[in-house]
Amino acid sequence: MDSKFKNPGTGLLSDLLGLLALALAYRLCFWAAMPRVLDTADAIHYLEAAKHFVQGDFWGYDPKIPPLYPALTALLFPVTHDLELSAMWVSFLASSLAVAPLYLLARDLHGRSAAQIAGVALAIWPWMADYGCRVGNESLALLGWLLGVWFFSRAVRLGGWRVWLAPLPFFALHLTRAEGLVVWMAAPIGAMLLGRSAGTPFWRRVLVFTALSLGLVIANACYVRELTGQVTANYRIHFIMEEFDYLRFMDTAYKTLFDVFPVMLGPVLLVFFGAGLFRPPSDGDSRDTRLELYTLLFATVQTGASWFVLSPAPRYLMAPIAVLATWSAAGIVSTAQHAGGGGFGRLLRHLPATALVASMLCGTAVTLGAEHLGRRPREPREYKVAGQWMREHLPPALIFTCKPQVGYYADMPSTGPAPEDTLDDALRRAREAGAQYVVTDERYATAGLRPLLNPEAAPQSLRLLYDSTPFPQSRIIVYELEESPAVKP
DSSP, X not given: OHHHHHOOOTTHHHHHHHHHHHHHHHHHHHHHHSOOOOOSHXXXXXXXXXXXXXXXXXXXXXXXXXXXXXXXXXXXXXXXXXXXXXXXXHHHHHHHHTHHHHHHHHHHHHOHHHHXXXXXXXXXXXXHHHHTXXXXXXXHHHHHHHHHHHHHHHHHXXXXXXXXXXXXXXXXXXXXXXXXXXXXXXXXXXXXXXXXXXXXXXHHHHHHHHHHHHHHHHHHHHHHHHHHSOOOSOHHHHHHHXXXXXXXXXXXXXXXXXXXXXXXXXXXXXXXXHHHHTOOOBTTXXXXXXXXXXXXXXXXXXXXXXXXXXXXXXXXXXXXXXXXXXXXXXXXXXXXXXXXSHHHHHHHHHHHHHHHHHHHHHHHHHHHHHHHTTSOOSSOHHHHXXXXXXXXXSOOOOEEOSSTHXXXXXXXXXXXXXXXXXXXXXXXXHHHHTOOEEEEETTTOOTTTGGGGXXXXXXXXXXXXXXXXXXXXXXXXXXXXXXXXOOOO
């Protein structure tokens, strides 16, 4: 077992370079073909935290925001002079680099051929590439997760300098996403699955890792105490647990297992997953069952931790899905090895891998098609268009709108309606907040603000300022609420 780890075999460097080049090239093309804008409120929070870091303020940002992604964004700011672009580059680089630890982990798990297939899948997976070109910490979390799981397995089995560095990827994951702490805490349990209980070096390695991990957690807890006045290893977890709801938790678990995983893996990876999980040993090599159980443990912990967010969004499950795809890759290799000889057998051997690549490219075409075939863009690019118009033509004041992106691009503060507000309720709320502008849009407007999409039916208290449909089915309208005084920022 250890000899395989010490001597990984030929082709390692060439495989890694090829996969990195493929991932970089694919994401560059994806970025060029699909213009990006902010699509979540979290993205704005990351940029606001990064702005604090650029200004040298490490104490005034929102402590609920994990700091690593904004910090890396701030580091790139002197190069780009644009926080949004810097954040996108962090995602881009992290998403591209993630193919390396996935390949290395898959190679230890299933061998070189399966690792190559898994690496190619991650490199051209349109979903992964999409998040690799936007503002969000998902790609950075994926990189930290894969690097931590792979590197820790090496540290446990080979020891040496690896043990001293093994806590760092988990610490980075902890500073990227709240559930990173839970994954980190599972590492000693994973070590038990890998190690030999009678081996003194094994226990020494686990103790060193645990001691270093505790030191990093305590140091971060001291920083959080100075930041918030509370002693906690992770400030965001506190707010997640406050919002816990048992029924939503069970609903999230059900949808994750029976909807998200099958849909995100897709038919090709899903079909071959079973073949990979239950494949027999090949070429005289026994399967590394300990390493497989170790990896599945981390995937299970990440999946379970994500349920506490009470949302079955696939972005919380990037790492488990990527890891499960390595068993699918092993299934593809196993199926090809049993395809038989002759011309038809050679065709069957190449068919599974070809089907996988074709499904990824088909998904890419569907994802990008909306940008070039007259459909509504996947991201609300109209928010950026309207926000920039407001910044250039209107004095700053409070904006009343359903989504904060308009305010971000307008460089103005914003607030919004409650989902159940009627139009009268929404306008009353806007006046009470002191809003001067009201923005409604075709994409995300609440039922209460949708009547304002027809300016002729708008109340007399609203004066039309801007009405545009820059993209199909993406009308956005800006009104001035004349009865409300302007609020200076």
